[in-house]
Amino acid sequence: MTLPRFPSVYLTDEHEALRNSAAAFVDREIRPHADEYETAGEFPRELYRTAGDAGFLGVRYQERWGGSGLDFLSTCVLCEELVKGDSVGTAVGLLAQSEFALSALADEANDELKETWLAPAIRGELIGAIGVSEPGAGSDVASMTTRAHRDGSDYVISGQKTYITNGTRADFITLAVRTGGPGPRGISLVVFPTDTKGFQVGRRLDKLGARASDTGELFFDECRIPASNLVGDEGRGMHYILSHFGGERLVIAAFAVGIMERLIELGIEHAHERHAFGSSLLGFQTWRHRFAEMATRLEATRALTYQAARLLSDGDPSGDMAVSMAKLHAAAAVQSVAAEVLQLHGGYGQIEESPIPRYYRDVAGFSIGAGTSEIMREIISRSLVQTVQKKKETR
Ligand SMILES: Cc1cc2nc3c(=O)[nH]c(=O)nc-3n(C[C@H](O)[C@H](O)[C@H](O)COP(=O)(O)OP(=O)(O)OC[C@H]3O[C@@H](n4cnc5c(N)ncnc54)[C@H](O)[C@@H]3O)c2cc1C
Secondary structure: OOOOOOOOOOOOHHHHHHHHHHHHHHHHHHHHHHHHHHHHOOOOOHHHHHHHHOOOOOOOOOHHHOOOOOOHHHHHHHHHHHHHHOOHHHHHHHHHHHHHHOHHHHHHOOHHHHHHHHHHHHOOOOOEEEEOOEOOEOOOHHHOOOEEEEEOOEEEEEEEEEEEEOOOOOOEEEEEEEOOOOOHHHEEEEEEEOOOOOEEEEEEOOOOOOOOOOEEEEEEEEEEEEHHHEEOOOOOHHHHHHHHHHHHHHHHHHHHHHHHHHHHHHHHHHHHHOEEOOEEHHHOHHHHHHHHHHHHHHHHHHHHHHHHHHHHHHOOOOHHHHHHHHHHHHHHHHHHHHHHHHHHOHHHHHOOOOOHHHHHHHHHHHHOOOOOHHHHHHHHHHHHHHHHHHHHHHO
Protein backbone atom coordinates (compact mmCIF):
# COMPACT_ATOMS: atom_id res chain seq x y z
CA MET A 1 0.00 0.00 0.00
CA THR A 2 1.00 3.64 -0.48
CA LEU A 3 0.06 6.26 2.08
CA PRO A 4 -2.01 9.17 0.79
CA ARG A 5 -0.16 12.51 0.76
CA PHE A 6 -1.60 16.00 1.05
CA PRO A 7 -1.26 18.14 -2.10
CA SER A 8 2.04 19.92 -1.47
CA VAL A 9 2.33 23.69 -1.46
CA TYR A 10 6.08 23.26 -1.98
CA LEU A 11 6.60 20.54 -4.61
CA THR A 12 6.36 20.98 -8.38
CA ASP A 13 5.95 18.46 -11.21
CA GLU A 14 9.75 18.48 -11.53
CA HIS A 15 10.09 17.32 -7.91
CA GLU A 16 7.50 14.58 -8.49
CA ALA A 17 9.37 13.40 -11.61
CA LEU A 18 12.54 13.16 -9.52
CA ARG A 19 10.60 11.21 -6.87
CA ASN A 20 9.40 8.70 -9.48
CA SER A 21 12.86 8.19 -10.90
CA ALA A 22 14.39 7.80 -7.39
CA ALA A 23 11.69 5.29 -6.42
CA ALA A 24 12.41 3.25 -9.58
CA PHE A 25 16.14 3.36 -8.76
CA VAL A 26 15.41 2.04 -5.26
CA ASP A 27 13.23 -0.79 -6.62
CA ARG A 28 15.96 -1.78 -9.06
CA GLU A 29 19.26 -1.05 -7.34
CA ILE A 30 18.76 -1.02 -3.56
CA ARG A 31 15.82 -3.00 -2.14
CA PRO A 32 16.58 -6.29 -3.93
CA HIS A 33 20.17 -6.17 -2.58
CA ALA A 34 19.54 -4.58 0.81
CA ASP A 35 20.28 -7.72 2.87
CA GLU A 36 23.50 -8.32 0.97
CA TYR A 37 24.72 -4.72 1.46
CA GLU A 38 23.80 -4.67 5.14
CA THR A 39 25.60 -7.97 5.80
CA ALA A 40 28.67 -6.95 3.80
CA GLY A 41 28.84 -3.63 5.71
CA GLU A 42 29.05 -1.73 2.43
CA PHE A 43 27.37 -1.40 -0.94
CA PRO A 44 29.28 -1.89 -4.20
CA ARG A 45 31.48 0.93 -5.39
CA GLU A 46 29.74 0.75 -8.79
CA LEU A 47 26.54 2.02 -7.16
CA TYR A 48 28.08 5.51 -6.95
CA ARG A 49 28.53 5.32 -10.72
CA THR A 50 24.95 4.13 -11.26
CA ALA A 51 23.64 6.88 -8.96
CA GLY A 52 25.83 9.41 -10.80
CA ASP A 53 24.45 8.27 -14.16
CA ALA A 54 20.93 8.71 -12.78
CA GLY A 55 21.82 12.30 -11.79
CA PHE A 56 21.41 11.67 -8.03
CA LEU A 57 24.85 12.82 -6.87
CA GLY A 58 24.56 16.42 -7.97
CA VAL A 59 20.93 17.48 -7.89
CA ARG A 60 21.70 20.89 -6.40
CA TYR A 61 24.93 21.64 -8.24
CA GLN A 62 25.55 23.66 -11.39
CA GLU A 63 24.98 21.94 -14.71
CA ARG A 64 28.47 23.10 -15.70
CA TRP A 65 29.91 20.48 -13.31
CA GLY A 66 27.40 17.78 -14.21
CA GLY A 67 24.73 18.70 -11.65
CA SER A 68 21.04 19.37 -12.26
CA GLY A 69 20.86 22.90 -10.82
CA LEU A 70 17.82 22.07 -8.64
CA ASP A 71 16.96 23.15 -5.08
CA PHE A 72 16.97 21.76 -1.52
CA LEU A 73 13.41 20.46 -1.97
CA SER A 74 14.84 18.13 -4.65
CA THR A 75 17.36 16.88 -2.08
CA CYS A 76 14.44 16.19 0.29
CA VAL A 77 12.47 14.22 -2.29
CA LEU A 78 15.55 12.21 -3.29
CA CYS A 79 16.39 11.40 0.35
CA GLU A 80 12.82 10.35 1.16
CA GLU A 81 12.85 7.81 -1.66
CA LEU A 82 16.43 6.49 -1.36
CA VAL A 83 15.86 5.60 2.26
CA LYS A 84 12.86 3.38 1.49
CA GLY A 85 15.09 0.62 0.06
CA ASP A 86 15.43 -1.08 3.48
CA SER A 87 19.11 -0.13 3.56
CA VAL A 88 19.43 3.26 5.21
CA GLY A 89 23.22 2.79 5.13
CA THR A 90 23.21 2.82 1.33
CA ALA A 91 21.31 6.11 1.28
CA VAL A 92 23.67 7.49 3.94
CA GLY A 93 26.74 6.53 1.88
CA LEU A 94 25.37 8.19 -1.27
CA LEU A 95 24.27 11.37 0.51
CA ALA A 96 27.51 11.59 2.54
CA GLN A 97 29.09 12.04 -0.85
CA SER A 98 26.60 14.21 -2.69
CA GLU A 99 25.56 16.55 0.12
CA PHE A 100 28.14 16.24 2.95
CA ALA A 101 31.43 16.02 0.99
CA LEU A 102 30.53 18.06 -2.08
CA SER A 103 28.45 21.03 -0.92
CA ALA A 104 31.35 23.14 0.37
CA LEU A 105 33.35 22.32 -2.78
CA ALA A 106 30.43 23.33 -5.00
CA ASP A 107 30.03 26.68 -3.23
CA GLU A 108 33.56 27.62 -2.19
CA ALA A 109 36.21 25.81 -4.26
CA ASN A 110 37.92 27.27 -7.32
CA ASP A 111 37.22 25.95 -10.82
CA GLU A 112 40.36 23.81 -10.92
CA LEU A 113 39.34 21.92 -7.77
CA LYS A 114 35.80 21.59 -9.09
CA GLU A 115 37.07 20.16 -12.37
CA THR A 116 39.38 17.68 -10.59
CA TRP A 117 37.18 16.55 -7.70
CA LEU A 118 33.61 17.87 -7.84
CA ALA A 119 32.73 16.92 -11.43
CA PRO A 120 34.05 13.30 -11.25
CA ALA A 121 32.35 12.85 -7.86
CA ILE A 122 29.02 14.04 -9.32
CA ARG A 123 29.51 11.44 -12.06
CA GLY A 124 30.16 8.83 -9.36
CA GLU A 125 33.68 8.11 -10.60
CA LEU A 126 35.24 9.23 -7.31
CA ILE A 127 34.07 8.68 -3.74
CA GLY A 128 34.20 11.61 -1.35
CA ALA A 129 33.90 11.96 2.43
CA ILE A 130 33.66 14.87 4.85
CA GLY A 131 36.31 14.81 7.58
CA VAL A 132 35.52 17.08 10.49
CA SER A 133 35.01 14.99 13.68
CA GLU A 134 37.97 13.94 15.80
CA PRO A 135 38.30 11.78 18.92
CA GLY A 136 38.51 14.97 21.02
CA ALA A 137 36.21 17.19 18.95
CA GLY A 138 32.68 16.20 17.94
CA SER A 139 29.95 18.68 18.81
CA ASP A 140 32.68 21.14 19.73
CA VAL A 141 34.06 21.36 16.17
CA ALA A 142 36.15 24.45 16.95
CA SER A 143 38.40 22.45 19.30
CA MET A 144 39.70 20.21 16.52
CA THR A 145 43.47 19.74 16.41
CA THR A 146 44.41 18.08 13.09
CA ARG A 147 47.10 20.48 11.95
CA ALA A 148 48.19 21.67 8.51
CA HIS A 149 51.34 23.75 8.40
CA ARG A 150 52.49 25.54 5.31
CA ASP A 151 55.81 24.40 3.84
CA GLY A 152 56.62 26.17 0.56
CA SER A 153 53.82 25.41 -1.86
CA ASP A 154 52.47 22.53 0.26
CA TYR A 155 50.46 21.90 3.41
CA VAL A 156 51.84 19.19 5.68
CA ILE A 157 49.01 17.55 7.63
CA SER A 158 49.17 15.49 10.83
CA GLY A 159 46.35 14.35 13.07
CA GLN A 160 43.35 12.08 13.29
CA LYS A 161 39.68 12.01 12.29
CA THR A 162 37.01 9.57 13.40
CA TYR A 163 33.46 8.41 12.57
CA ILE A 164 34.02 9.33 8.92
CA THR A 165 31.29 8.00 6.61
CA ASN A 166 32.74 6.64 3.33
CA GLY A 167 36.12 7.10 5.05
CA THR A 168 37.49 3.61 4.46
CA ARG A 169 37.21 3.84 0.68
CA ALA A 170 37.05 7.54 -0.18
CA ASP A 171 39.24 8.84 -3.00
CA PHE A 172 39.27 12.26 -1.40
CA ILE A 173 38.20 13.92 1.81
CA THR A 174 36.88 17.43 2.24
CA LEU A 175 39.02 17.85 5.31
CA ALA A 176 38.89 20.35 8.16
CA VAL A 177 42.40 21.25 9.36
CA ARG A 178 43.91 23.76 11.72
CA THR A 179 46.04 26.18 9.72
CA GLY A 180 46.06 28.94 12.35
CA GLY A 181 45.73 29.44 16.10
CA PRO A 182 43.14 27.96 18.46
CA GLY A 183 39.41 28.54 17.99
CA PRO A 184 37.13 28.75 14.97
CA ARG A 185 39.21 31.27 13.00
CA GLY A 186 42.18 28.90 12.83
CA ILE A 187 40.32 26.30 10.78
CA SER A 188 40.51 25.79 7.00
CA LEU A 189 39.07 23.28 4.54
CA VAL A 190 41.24 21.39 2.05
CA VAL A 191 40.65 18.66 -0.50
CA PHE A 192 42.73 15.73 0.71
CA PRO A 193 43.54 12.97 -1.85
CA THR A 194 43.65 9.65 0.01
CA ASP A 195 46.56 8.30 -2.05
CA THR A 196 48.78 10.82 -0.23
CA LYS A 197 51.82 9.27 1.50
CA GLY A 198 51.40 9.09 5.29
CA PHE A 199 47.60 8.65 5.16
CA GLN A 200 46.18 5.54 6.76
CA VAL A 201 42.69 4.20 7.34
CA GLY A 202 42.47 2.83 10.89
CA ARG A 203 39.63 0.70 12.21
CA ARG A 204 36.49 0.28 10.21
CA LEU A 205 33.97 0.98 12.99
CA ASP A 206 31.28 -1.62 13.63
CA LYS A 207 28.11 0.29 14.44
CA LEU A 208 24.50 -0.01 15.59
CA GLY A 209 22.68 1.07 12.41
CA ALA A 210 23.17 2.27 8.84
CA ARG A 211 25.37 -0.79 8.54
CA ALA A 212 25.75 -0.71 4.75
CA SER A 213 27.70 2.56 5.01
CA ASP A 214 31.31 2.28 6.07
CA THR A 215 32.53 4.42 8.97
CA GLY A 216 36.22 4.78 9.63
CA GLU A 217 39.05 6.19 11.66
CA LEU A 218 41.60 8.14 9.63
CA PHE A 219 45.24 8.93 10.46
CA PHE A 220 47.43 11.61 8.91
CA ASP A 221 51.18 11.46 9.46
CA GLU A 222 53.10 14.33 7.83
CA CYS A 223 50.91 14.14 4.73
CA ARG A 224 52.02 16.60 2.05
CA ILE A 225 49.37 18.05 -0.26
CA PRO A 226 49.54 21.08 -2.60
CA ALA A 227 48.47 24.31 -0.92
CA SER A 228 46.33 24.87 -4.02
CA ASN A 229 43.97 22.23 -2.56
CA LEU A 230 42.73 24.90 -0.13
CA VAL A 231 38.96 25.37 -0.44
CA GLY A 232 38.08 29.08 -0.47
CA ASP A 233 40.10 31.22 1.93
CA GLU A 234 42.43 30.16 4.71
CA GLY A 235 40.83 30.58 8.15
CA ARG A 236 37.27 30.46 6.77
CA GLY A 237 36.86 26.69 7.21
CA MET A 238 34.62 26.91 10.28
CA HIS A 239 32.36 29.38 8.49
CA TYR A 240 32.11 27.00 5.50
CA ILE A 241 31.41 24.01 7.78
CA LEU A 242 28.67 25.83 9.68
CA SER A 243 27.07 27.25 6.56
CA HIS A 244 26.88 23.77 4.98
CA PHE A 245 25.64 21.94 8.06
CA GLY A 246 22.12 23.04 7.01
CA GLY A 247 22.16 20.67 4.02
CA GLU A 248 23.39 17.75 6.15
CA ARG A 249 20.67 18.33 8.73
CA LEU A 250 18.04 18.59 6.05
CA VAL A 251 19.17 15.22 4.67
CA ILE A 252 18.60 13.56 8.06
CA ALA A 253 15.18 15.19 8.43
CA ALA A 254 14.16 14.08 4.92
CA PHE A 255 15.46 10.56 5.60
CA ALA A 256 13.18 10.54 8.65
CA VAL A 257 10.17 11.52 6.50
CA GLY A 258 10.86 8.68 4.04
CA ILE A 259 11.43 6.13 6.80
CA MET A 260 8.24 7.10 8.64
CA GLU A 261 6.29 6.72 5.42
CA ARG A 262 7.80 3.29 4.77
CA LEU A 263 7.27 2.12 8.36
CA ILE A 264 3.67 3.31 8.56
CA GLU A 265 2.91 1.57 5.25
CA LEU A 266 4.51 -1.67 6.46
CA GLY A 267 2.67 -1.27 9.77
CA ILE A 268 -0.77 -0.80 8.22
CA GLU A 269 -0.25 -3.84 5.96
CA HIS A 270 0.75 -5.94 8.97
CA ALA A 271 -2.08 -4.62 11.15
CA HIS A 272 -4.53 -5.51 8.38
CA GLU A 273 -3.25 -9.07 7.97
CA ARG A 274 -2.41 -10.05 11.56
CA HIS A 275 -5.34 -11.32 13.63
CA ALA A 276 -5.71 -11.76 17.41
CA PHE A 277 -8.79 -12.37 19.55
CA GLY A 278 -10.96 -12.64 16.42
CA SER A 279 -10.01 -9.27 14.95
CA SER A 280 -7.29 -7.81 12.75
CA LEU A 281 -4.93 -5.56 14.71
CA LEU A 282 -6.43 -2.71 12.72
CA GLY A 283 -9.77 -3.59 14.31
CA PHE A 284 -8.45 -2.43 17.71
CA GLN A 285 -8.99 1.23 18.36
CA THR A 286 -5.68 1.53 20.17
CA TRP A 287 -3.78 0.69 16.95
CA ARG A 288 -5.96 2.88 14.72
CA HIS A 289 -5.29 5.80 17.05
CA ARG A 290 -1.60 5.04 17.16
CA PHE A 291 -1.54 5.13 13.34
CA ALA A 292 -3.32 8.49 13.51
CA GLU A 293 -0.58 9.77 15.84
CA MET A 294 2.17 8.37 13.62
CA ALA A 295 0.69 9.91 10.46
CA THR A 296 0.41 13.26 12.24
CA ARG A 297 4.06 13.08 13.33
CA LEU A 298 5.01 12.26 9.73
CA GLU A 299 3.13 15.23 8.29
CA ALA A 300 4.43 17.63 10.94
CA THR A 301 7.98 16.52 10.14
CA ARG A 302 7.39 16.84 6.40
CA ALA A 303 6.00 20.37 6.83
CA LEU A 304 8.97 21.50 8.96
CA THR A 305 11.43 19.85 6.57
CA TYR A 306 9.99 21.33 3.38
CA GLN A 307 9.74 24.74 5.00
CA ALA A 308 13.41 24.52 6.02
CA ALA A 309 14.35 23.38 2.49
CA ARG A 310 12.59 26.38 0.98
CA LEU A 311 14.28 28.81 3.40
CA LEU A 312 17.71 27.25 2.75
CA SER A 313 17.18 27.45 -1.03
CA ASP A 314 16.18 31.11 -0.68
CA GLY A 315 19.26 31.82 1.46
CA ASP A 316 16.94 33.18 4.16
CA PRO A 317 18.75 34.00 7.45
CA SER A 318 16.16 31.93 9.37
CA GLY A 319 17.17 28.78 7.41
CA ASP A 320 19.57 27.53 10.12
CA MET A 321 16.96 27.78 12.85
CA ALA A 322 14.32 26.18 10.63
CA VAL A 323 16.52 23.24 9.66
CA SER A 324 17.59 22.72 13.28
CA MET A 325 13.90 22.56 14.27
CA ALA A 326 13.22 20.12 11.42
CA LYS A 327 16.09 17.82 12.43
CA LEU A 328 15.29 17.99 16.15
CA HIS A 329 11.65 17.13 15.52
CA ALA A 330 12.41 14.55 12.82
CA ALA A 331 14.81 12.52 14.96
CA ALA A 332 12.35 12.21 17.85
CA ALA A 333 9.39 11.55 15.53
CA VAL A 334 11.06 8.79 13.53
CA GLN A 335 12.44 7.12 16.65
CA SER A 336 8.95 7.03 18.17
CA VAL A 337 7.39 5.70 14.94
CA ALA A 338 10.07 2.99 14.65
CA ALA A 339 9.38 1.92 18.26
CA GLU A 340 5.60 1.85 17.68
CA VAL A 341 5.85 -0.17 14.47
CA LEU A 342 8.24 -2.61 16.13
CA GLN A 343 5.76 -3.04 18.99
CA LEU A 344 2.93 -3.57 16.49
CA HIS A 345 4.85 -6.44 14.86
CA GLY A 346 5.18 -8.31 18.17
CA GLY A 347 7.81 -11.06 18.07
CA TYR A 348 8.18 -10.72 14.30
CA GLY A 349 9.35 -7.14 14.80
CA GLN A 350 12.52 -8.53 16.31
CA ILE A 351 13.29 -11.04 13.60
CA GLU A 352 15.88 -9.92 11.12
CA GLU A 353 14.02 -11.26 8.08
CA SER A 354 11.72 -8.22 8.32
CA PRO A 355 13.16 -4.72 7.76
CA ILE A 356 11.57 -3.45 11.01
CA PRO A 357 14.44 -4.12 13.46
CA ARG A 358 16.90 -2.70 10.93
CA TYR A 359 15.00 0.58 10.65
CA TYR A 360 14.67 0.68 14.46
CA ARG A 361 18.47 0.52 14.77
CA ASP A 362 19.10 2.84 11.82
CA VAL A 363 17.16 5.74 13.29
CA ALA A 364 18.85 5.63 16.70
CA GLY A 365 21.70 7.72 15.29
CA PHE A 366 19.43 10.39 13.83
CA SER A 367 19.60 12.39 17.05
CA ILE A 368 23.42 12.30 16.93
CA GLY A 369 24.84 12.52 13.37
CA ALA A 370 25.13 15.94 11.67
CA GLY A 371 24.71 17.64 15.06
CA THR A 372 23.06 16.17 18.13
CA SER A 373 19.58 17.07 19.36
CA GLU A 374 21.18 18.96 22.26
CA ILE A 375 23.11 21.09 19.77
CA MET A 376 19.92 21.61 17.71
CA ARG A 377 18.19 22.95 20.85
CA GLU A 378 21.20 25.16 21.47
CA ILE A 379 21.01 26.66 17.95
CA ILE A 380 17.24 27.18 18.15
CA SER A 381 17.38 28.76 21.60
CA ARG A 382 20.26 31.04 20.57
CA SER A 383 18.25 32.25 17.56
CA LEU A 384 15.22 32.85 19.79
CA VAL A 385 17.22 34.87 22.30
CA GLN A 386 18.88 36.91 19.52
CA THR A 387 15.49 37.72 18.00
CA VAL A 388 14.12 38.85 21.36
CA GLN A 389 17.25 40.95 22.03
CA LYS A 390 17.06 42.60 18.60
CA LYS A 391 13.39 43.47 19.17
CA LYS A 392 14.27 45.06 22.54
CA GLU A 393 17.10 47.08 20.98
CA THR A 394 14.89 48.49 18.22
CA ARG A 395 12.18 49.56 20.66
C1 LIG B 1 27.52 6.71 12.10
C2 LIG B 1 28.19 8.06 12.21
C3 LIG B 1 28.64 8.68 11.04
C4 LIG B 1 29.29 9.91 11.13
N1 LIG B 1 29.80 10.47 9.98
C5 LIG B 1 30.60 11.57 10.08
C6 LIG B 1 31.28 12.09 8.93
O1 LIG B 1 31.13 11.58 7.81
N2 LIG B 1 32.12 13.15 9.09
C7 LIG B 1 32.30 13.74 10.30
O2 LIG B 1 33.07 14.69 10.37
N3 LIG B 1 31.65 13.28 11.42
C8 LIG B 1 30.83 12.21 11.33
N4 LIG B 1 30.19 11.72 12.45
C9 LIG B 1 30.42 12.37 13.73
C10 LIG B 1 29.18 13.10 14.28
O3 LIG B 1 29.02 14.31 13.59
C11 LIG B 1 29.43 13.28 15.78
O4 LIG B 1 29.31 12.00 16.37
C12 LIG B 1 28.45 14.24 16.42
O5 LIG B 1 28.67 15.54 15.97
C13 LIG B 1 28.58 14.22 17.96
O6 LIG B 1 29.89 14.34 18.35
P1 LIG B 1 30.51 13.30 19.43
O7 LIG B 1 30.19 11.93 18.93
O8 LIG B 1 31.94 13.61 19.63
O9 LIG B 1 29.70 13.53 20.73
P2 LIG B 1 30.02 14.64 21.86
O10 LIG B 1 30.21 15.97 21.21
O11 LIG B 1 31.09 14.12 22.75
O12 LIG B 1 28.64 14.66 22.64
C14 LIG B 1 28.30 13.71 23.65
C15 LIG B 1 26.99 14.15 24.28
O13 LIG B 1 27.15 15.43 24.88
C16 LIG B 1 26.18 16.31 24.39
N5 LIG B 1 26.70 17.68 24.33
C17 LIG B 1 27.81 18.14 23.70
N6 LIG B 1 27.89 19.48 23.81
C18 LIG B 1 26.81 19.88 24.50
C19 LIG B 1 26.31 21.15 24.93
N7 LIG B 1 26.94 22.28 24.61
N8 LIG B 1 25.16 21.18 25.64
C20 LIG B 1 24.49 20.04 25.94
N9 LIG B 1 24.92 18.80 25.56
C21 LIG B 1 26.05 18.73 24.85
C22 LIG B 1 25.85 15.80 23.00
O14 LIG B 1 24.59 16.28 22.55
C23 LIG B 1 25.87 14.31 23.23
O15 LIG B 1 24.65 13.88 23.75
C24 LIG B 1 29.48 10.52 12.38
C25 LIG B 1 29.00 9.89 13.53
C26 LIG B 1 28.37 8.68 13.46
C27 LIG B 1 27.92 8.01 14.73
